[in-house]
C-alpha cells in the first residue's frame with residue numbers, strides 16, 4: 001500500500017486511475033486482498049528452519065521464489081523504458097515476466113512468457129505468438145476472461161489504447177477451447193489458460209491440451225462481482241492440480257498471501273498492480289526490490305510456520321479463520 005501511494009505521487013492521475021481501476025463498482029478488485037486473509041496458519045514445531053528455500057522450477061525455469069510478474073498492459077505509461085525495464089528487474093530477481101499482448105514495447109529477456117489474446121483476426125495473433133516464440137518466450141498464457149475490453153479499463157493515453165484499435169485487433173468474443181491446441185501448435189510452447197474460476201473450465205482446458213491454468217478474475221477489471229481468486233483456487237486445484245500446475249493472481253501483496261495461496265494448492269502466484277507501482281517509482285530496480293522483498297517476506301513467513309522448503313507446504317498449515 002505504501003508502494004501504491006508512492007506511485008500515486010509520481011504518476012499522472014489518469015494513468016494511476018487506469019492501473020488501479022476495477023470494473024463496475026470495484027467490488028471484486030476491493031475484495032481480492034482481504035479474501036486471502038480468510039485463512040489462518042497452523043505453524044509446525046520442531047522443524048529445522050535454519051535454512052529456508054523458496055526456490056521452485058516451472059516449465060524448465062528455476063525461479064528464486066514462486067512469484068511471477070503478471071501480464072499488465074502498457075508499462076510505457078509508468079516508465080519511459082516500459083517492459084524492457086520491467087523485464088530487467090524481473091530477471092535480476094530470478095523471476096519470470098508474463099509479457100502482455102497489450103505491452104508498450106517488446107522485451108529482450110530469457111525469463112519471459114507471452115500473454116496472448118486471440119484476436120478477431122487470428123492471423124494477427126499468430127504473428128504475435130510466432131514472434132514471441134522466436135524471441136525466446138518459454139510459455140504462452142492465453143487470457144480467456146476478456147471477451148471484450150472493459151470500457152472503464154481503457155486508458156485515455158494514446159493510440160496504443162485497446163479501445164482505439166481497429167475491430168480486427170480486438171479480442172474474439174467467440175473464443176473457443178480449440179484455441180489452446182492452436183496456440184500450442186503454432187508456438188511449440190506450453191499453453192496456460194488465464195482467467196479460470198470454475199473447476200469445469202479447468203477440466204475442459206486440460207482436456208483441450210492446456211499445460212497449466214491461472215486462477216484469476218483479471219484483477220477485478222472484467223466482470224465485477226466475480227468470485228475472489230482466493231476462494232476459487234481450492235476447487236480448481238482439486239479438479240486439475242494433480243495433472244497440471246495451477247497458478248493464481250489477484251490481490252496478493254505479501255509473503256503471507258503467497259504462503260496461503262501455496263497451501264491452497266497453487267504452484268506459484270503472479271503480481272499485477274504492485275509491479276506497475278514499483279516500475280513507476282523506481283524503474284527496473286524498483287521491480288527487483290519488490291520481488292526480492294516478496295521472496296524475503298515469504299521466507300520469513302515459512303520459517304515462522306515451520307516450513308523449510310516449498311515442498312513442505314500443504315493444506316495442513318491452514319485453518320479457516
Ligand SMILES: Cc1cc2nc3c(=O)[nH]c(=O)nc-3n(C[C@H](O)[C@H](O)[C@H](O)COP(=O)(O)O)c2cc1C
Pocket residue numbers: 018019020032070071072073100101102115143194216217218219221249250251252270271272273274
Ligand atoms: C493496468 C492493468 C492492465 C492489465 N492488463 C492485462 C493484460 O493485458 N492481459 C492480462 O491477461 N491481464 C491483464 N491484467 C490483469 C493482471 O494480469 C492480473 O490478473 C491482475 O492485475 C492481478 O491482480 P493484482 O493487480 O491485484 O495483483 C491487467 C491488470 C492491470 C492492473
